[in-house]
Amino acid sequence: MRKHLITVDDLSKSEFMSILEQGKAFKEILTRPIKKIPTLRGKTIGLLFFEPSTRTKLSFELAAKRMSADIVNFTASSSSLKKDESIKDTVMTLDAMKIDIYVVRHSSPGVPYIVADHIRGSVINAGDGAHSHPTQAILDVYTIWERFGTLKGLNITIVGDIKYSRVVRSDIDAFLKLGAHVTICTPRTLLPFSVSSLGVKVNFSVKEAIKNADVIMGLRMQKERQDSGLIPDEVEYNHFFGLKEEILGSLNPKVLVMHPGPINRGIEIDGEVADSEFSVINEQVTNGLATRMSIFYHLVEA
Amino acid sequence: MKRYIFRNGMVLDAPKGFAKKDFAVLDNGKITFKNIPDRGAIEIDISGSYVIPSLFDLHTHIRCPGQEYKEDFEHVTRAAVAGGFTELCSMPNTKPVADNEAIIDYIILEGERYGRCRIHPFGSLTVGLQGEKLARMGLMKNKGAVGVTDDGMCIQDTSLMMKAMEYAHTFGLFIMDHAEDNYLKKGGFLNEGLVADKLGLKGIPEISETIIIKRDIEISRYLNIPVHITHVSSKRGAELIMNAKKEGVKITFDITPHHLSFNEEACLGFNTNFKINPPLRTEKDRKFLIGLVREGKVDCLATDHAPHAKFEKEYPFDGAPFGVSNLDTALSLLYETLTIKEKIPFEKWVGLFGNAPRKLLKMQEKALKENAVANFAVFDKNLEWKVTEKTLYSKGKNTPLLGRKLKGKVSFTFYEGARVYPFGEK
Numbered sequence: 001m002r003k004h005l006i007t008v009d010d011l012s013k014s015e016f017m018s019i020l021e022q023g024k025a026f027k028e029i030l031t032r033p034i035k036k037i038p039t040l041r042g043k044t045i046g047l048l049f050f051e052p053s054t055r056t057k058l059s060f061e062l063a064a065k066r067m068s069a070d071i072v073n074f075t076a077s078s079s080s081l082k083k084d085e086s087i088k089d090t091v092m093t094l095d096a097m098k099i100d101i102y103v104v105r106h107s108s109p110g111v112p113y114i115v116a117d118h119i120r121g122s123v124i125n126a127g128d129g130a131h132s133h134p135t136q137a138i139l140d141v142y143t144i145w146e147r148f149g150t151l152k153g154l155n156i157t158i159v160g161d162i163k164y165s166r167v168v169r170s171d172i173d174a175f176l177k178l179g180a181h182v183t184i185c186t187p188r189t190l191l192p193f194s195v196s197s198l199g200v201k202v203n204f205s206v207k208e209a210i211k212n213a214d215v216i217m218g219l220r221m222q223k224e225r226q227d228s229g230l231i232p233d234e235v236e237y238n239h240f241f242g243l244k245e246e247i248l249g250s251l252n253p254k255v256l257v258m259h260p261g262p263i264n265r266g267i268e269i270d271g272e273v274a275d276s277e278f279s280v281i282n283e284q285v286t287n288g289l290a291t292r293m294s295i296f297y298h299l300v301e302a
Numbered sequence: 303m304k305r306y307i308f309r310n311g312m313v314l315d316a317p318k319g320f321a322k323k324d325f326a327v328l329d330n331g332k333i334t335f336k337n338i339p340d341r342g343a344i345e346i347d348i349s350g351s352y353v354i355p356s357l358f359d360l361h362t363h364i365r366c367p368g369q370e371y372k373e374d375f376e377h378v379t380r381a382a383v384a385g386g387f388t389e390l391c392s393m394p395n396t397k398p399v400a401d402n403e404a405i406i407d408y409i410i411l412e413g414e415r416y417g418r419c420r421i422h423p424f425g426s427l428t429v430g431l432q433g434e435k436l437a438r439m440g441l442m443k444n445k446g447a448v449g450v451t452d453d454g455m456c457i458q459d460t461s462l463m464m465k466a467m468e469y470a471h472t473f474g475l476f477i478m479d480h481a482e483d484n485y486l487k488k489g490g491f492l493n494e495g496l497v498a499d500k501l502g503l504k505g506i507p508e509i510s511e512t513i514i515i516k517r518d519i520e521i522s523r524y525l526n527i528p529v530h531i532t533h534v535s536s537k538r539g540a541e542l543i544m545n546a547k548k549e550g551v552k553i554t555f556d557i558t559p560h561h562l563s564f565n566e567e568a569c570l571g572f573n574t575n576f577k578i579n580p581p582l583r584t585e586k587d588r589k590f591l592i593g594l595v596r597e598g599k600v601d602c603l604a605t606d607h608a609p610h611a612k613f614e615k616e617y618p619f620d621g622a623p624f625g626v627s628n629l630d631t632a633l634s635l636l637y638e639t640l641t642i643k644e645k646i647p648f649e650k651w652v653g654l655f656g657n658a659p660r661k662l663l664k665m666q667e668k669a670l671k672e673n674a675v676a677n678f679a680v681f682d683k684n685l686e687w688k689v690t691e692k693t694l695y696s697k698g699k700n701t702p703l704l705g706r707k708l709k710g711k712v713s714f715t716f717y718e719g720a721r722v723y724p725f726g727e728k
């Protein structure tokens with residue numbers, strides 16, 4: 001049966017665990033002198049990036065290459081494609097080329113579903129607007145799971161710009177699915193409306209929110225937030241919601257500091273924290289590669 | 303510090319009311335009823351006077367920094383303690399606007415320099431009171447801002463008001479709104495109605511207040527964030543708030559001495575000292591607001607002390623600025639209005655100018671208890687005085703009471719253990 005990965009909900013808990021386990025094996029391969037394996041030989045992966053992205057695209061591309069897949073690139077900025085222009089026509093053209101897996105990024109929520117409806121292969125959502133970003137959640141879960149062996153009972157605190165973050169939405173879904181306790185910390189103007197039904201705790205003080213945390217995740221402050229008047233300015237934001245150097249003294253040695261990148265030093269995270277011994281921000285990049293290989297593997301196997 | 307013994311005063315022992323008691327203020331600035339010293343103290347007979355916890359004003363335009371020609375720290379703190387107030391909440395419409403932590407810090411420190419009373423600054427909700435961009439409310443709170451408001455520059459953009467309230471709530475800041483629709487108020491000078499028509503001046507309709515009260519009720523309900531409406535002037539506005547309270551909306555409000563004491567007819571002689579915003583409404587509105595005080599339904603009182611230079615109030619009615627200088631006279635005027643004329647016992651309402659606003663702001667209440675630090679005022683209910691430019695300590699002489707005699711006046715004010723009024727050697 002054809003399988004897609006559009007939201008975290010597309011995965012059962014056992015599938016999730018299986019992606020993590022397999023990811024570990026792929027990560028090991030990435031440490032070998034020859035990092036290429038033949039798993040996807042003869043398969044074609046289409047990278048459909050309607051929205052500019054350097055890091056995510058690079059990660060998918062390299063994952064596909066490490067597995068010997070052929071790659072087709074379709075890059076168009078969302079601005080050149082009007083919202084009402086048919087995604088369908090674009091996608092059907094590509095489908096005629098017999099692509100096995102489509103990796104889709106778009107600024108409009110729901111586009112991966114439109115793609116899935118008109119192609120014969122599988123779709124991986126590489127981020128659709130503020131809706132979902134499941135591969136980021138998987139790599140985040142992997143990073144925590146690799147260190148702690150489980151997510152069950154862990155306290156995970158997410159600090160930052162939450163309201164329109166596809167990363168947070170997917171992360172929260174994944175963390176809760178795997179039994180973690182989640183606390184979010186952000187000004188109330190950046191809280192999603194439905195926060196009370198998300199199953200997370202809210203705390204407006206970073207100091208309190210991270211008190212018993214095993215994992216602290218910072219989020220990128222998007223410039224648009226300030227422009228749309230949801231916060232006064234970066235100085236005040238950093239003061240109250242930045243992961244500041246002062247927190248380092250209060251952390252227990254096992255705490256992980258994560259961030260999906262790219263980081264704004266001095267805004268949501270101070271350099272001293274991003275570069276501290278607690279930080280696994282660079283490790284997340286490696287884990288992104290390993291887990292994306294594992295995701296390709298699972299979709300092809302299915 | 304000197305020791306004082308006050309004999310035969312009626313001391314407020316809330317909620318029980320007044321009781322005749324002697325008490326002393328000792329060298330350490332604390333009150334005692336039990337250990338009154340037998341010598342080495344100044345003894346004062348205050349028969350016929352009430353002793354009340356010192357007053358607190360939620361709404362003071364201190365005008366400084368920036369408009370020292372209207373009012374300054376020296377004068378505003380003198381007017382405050384002469385009127386029985388030891389705590390003032392300053393409004394952010396200073397120059398520059400109190401929209402950042404540096405101005406908040408300045409106001410607090412400057413206020414402390416005079417040592418007479420405490421100034422609790424309000425910060426603005428938006429930068430420059432421009433209604434466009436959120437101000438640094440968190441950093442202002444860290445420096446001591448107790449609340450936020452754009453006061454006379456009521457935010458018109460509902461979406462921005464919601465964001466501002468949500469942002470303020472993040473830091474637990476008290477949110478106060480001066481309810482006014484700019485489009486409806488535009489070009490008006492006094493209450494829309496008979497008097498305005500008679501005088502040939504454009505009116506400010508009641509609905510300019512009520513429509514924003516209604517909006518704020520809906521926002522407060524929707525976001526579940528408390529909001530305080532300051533200087534409610536109309537019956538309809540107060541009714542909307544009463545009904546919202548019944549439905550569980552976290553809304554509170556205050557009324558000013560002038561809205562309780564005067565109605566629109568006061569403007570008939572074109573006296574610019576009655577030009578106030580929101581305007582004096584009709585007698586029906588005034589009577590309704592008094593009824594609310596009588597029934598104990600008002601959350602607190604506030605002066606909206608708005609001093610102006612003499613020359614500004616000498617402009618024609620349509621050119622003069624809005625506002626009344628109030629700190630010196632607030633308590634005396636209300637004593638006349640509420641207790642002498644309306645027969646509402648003093649103890650029933652005086653707390654609305656003291657611990658009621660302290661409670662709203664979650665501050666320490668003041669009490670006349672054994673061993674409490676002295677923060678009280680003595681109000682001599684029989685002392686007659688004439689309001690003149692000389693008897694007012696505020697720099698702003700813009701009060702309609704000029705030339706009037708009032709019965710009842712503060713004769714002593716103590717702040718943090720020290721006598722701050724009458725002035726002179728402590």
Ligand SMILES: [Zn+2]
Pocket residue numbers: 453454480532533579580606
């Ligand atoms: Zn006002």
